[in-house]
Amino acid sequence: MTEHTGSNLEPVCSSHVDRVTYIKCTRCDNPICTECMIPASVGFQCPTCVGNTRVPKVVTPVGGASVEKPYVTYALIAVNIVVFLLQFSIGIDESSREFGMWPAGIAIEGSYWSLMTSAFMHASPLHIAFNMYILYVMGATLERIFGRTRFIALYLLAALGGSVASYWFSDLRTVSVGASGAVFGLMGAFIVAGRRLRFDITQVLILLGINLAFGFIGEGVDWRAHLGGMAVGAIVAGIFVFAPRKHQTLIQGVGCAAVLIVLIVAVMARTTDIQNLLAPFVPGIAT
Numbered sequence: 001m002t003e004h005t006g007s008n009l010e011p012v013c014s015s016h017v018d019r020v021t022y023i024k025c026t027r028c029d030n031p032i033c034t035e036c037m038i039p040a041s042v043g044f045q046c047p048t049c050v051g052n053t054r055v056p057k058v059v060t061p062v063g064g065a066s067v068e069k070p071y072v073t074y075a076l077i078a079v080n081i082v083v084f085l086l087q088f089s090i091g092i093d094e095s096s097r098e099f100g101m102w103p104a105g106i107a108i109e110g111s112y113w114s115l116m117t118s119a120f121m122h123a124s125p126l127h128i129a130f131n132m133y134i135l136y137v138m139g140a141t142l143e144r145i146f147g148r149t150r151f152i153a154l155y156l157l158a159a160l161g162g163s164v165a166s167y168w169f170s171d172l173r174t175v176s177v178g179a180s181g182a183v184f185g186l187m188g189a190f191i192v193a194g195r196r197l198r199f200d201i202t203q204v205l206i207l208l209g210i211n212l213a214f215g216f217i218g219e220g221v222d223w224r225a226h227l228g229g230m231a232v233g234a235i236v237a238g239i240f241v242f243a244p245r246k247h248q249t250l251i252q253g254v255g256c257a258a259v260l261i262v263l264i265v266a267v268m269a270r271t272t273d274i275q276n277l278l279a280p281f282v283p284g285i286a287t
Contacts, residue, residue: 011203014046020137022190024200025049034070034140043199061197062240063248064147072148073139076155077132080179083120084128096121100175101163107172107274108282112267115167119159121177123220131179138186138204145193150240153256157263158185158233164263165228168270172278174222181225184211185233192234196241235259 013019013033021033026043037044060066087095101118105111122128143151162181170176187208194201208230215223239255 021141022137022200022203023141026198034144035068037141037144043197060145060147062146062150062243063245063252064150067144067148070140070143072151072155073135073143076139077135080120080122080128080132080135084122084125087121092123096123096175096177100177101166102173102175103167103170103270103274104172104278106167107271107278115160115163115267116156118177119163119179119182122179123177127178131183134183134207135179135186138183138190142186142189142193145197146237146240150252154185154189154233154236154240155182157236157256157259158182158189158229160260160263161185161232162225162229164266164270165231166222166225167267169224170222172274176222176225178222178225180222181229182233183229184208184226185229185236188230188232188234189237192237193241232259232263 011021011031013021013036014030015036016033019033019035021031023032023034023037023044024030025032025046026040027045027049030046030048032044032046036046038047038050040050099114099117099121101114102111106114122131139151139155142154146154159179159182162184163176165181166176187204190204191201191208193199194204212223212226215221215226236256236259239259240252243251243255
């Protein structure tokens with residue numbers, strides 16, 4: 001769940017030049033940050049194009065409560081940093097072995113919680129720096145598009161999806177840590193939302209392509225978690241943006257619940273598979 005690349009050609013908000021953004025005003029095509037984004041009938045517009053008057057929007061384009069500041073994104077970044085500092089104080093290797101995602105350990109010891117704890121841990125300062133940067137850039141925008149509750153659901157399901165993919169396809173002896181599954185899920189979600197809400201996704205496609213490629217050629221990179229998180233993030237975003245307005249919230253909730261159930265079933269199926277595989281070598285293992 002590790003990757004360390006980024007883009008050197010990132011656009012910045014036309015009003016706040018210190019803020020990287022991948023959203024453009026649908027009227028003037030200028031880049032706009034989350035503070036400047038004003039929901040329109042199609043995509044988002046900048047304050048200038050709507051007459052410098054911010055008209056409060058009660059709901060987001062997908063039915064969530066609108067937000068001015070991406071506090072959930074900030075909170076997730078803070079949690080990841082605090083966890084990494086705790087890892088550093090304990091020892092990166094020791095904490096990773098104890099709380100990381102270890103397929104054989106899950107099947108033998110029943111440590112299913114590690115599917116989530118591993119998604120808040122990191123292997124190095126560079127690892128967490130990259131993931132938190134992507135979380136900051138992608139998360140702030142998606143939280144404004146989806147609203148806080150839907151954004152939390154997206155992030156956690158993508159994180160779990162990345163861990164489940166790693167659980168299924170990684171070496172049984174490998175310990176995986178990192179928020180990469182979640183942040184790749186955010187990139188997948190951004191692309192789906194961009195296609196539906198008609199905002200520019202070119203830069204994100206480039207960023208995603210670079211990091212997917214690095215995941216396949218870099219050593220010690222859990223590309224399985226990247227693909228799993230990206231797939232789940234795209235699916236959840238699709239549920240949000242394509243849900244019909246009638247019973248929109250109900251359909252979105254049921255859709256997210258269905259994704260969670262599928263992931264749980266996948267975990268239990270993989271556990272049975274591993275237990276059957278290890279039964280001849282591990283006395284007393286439950287099958």
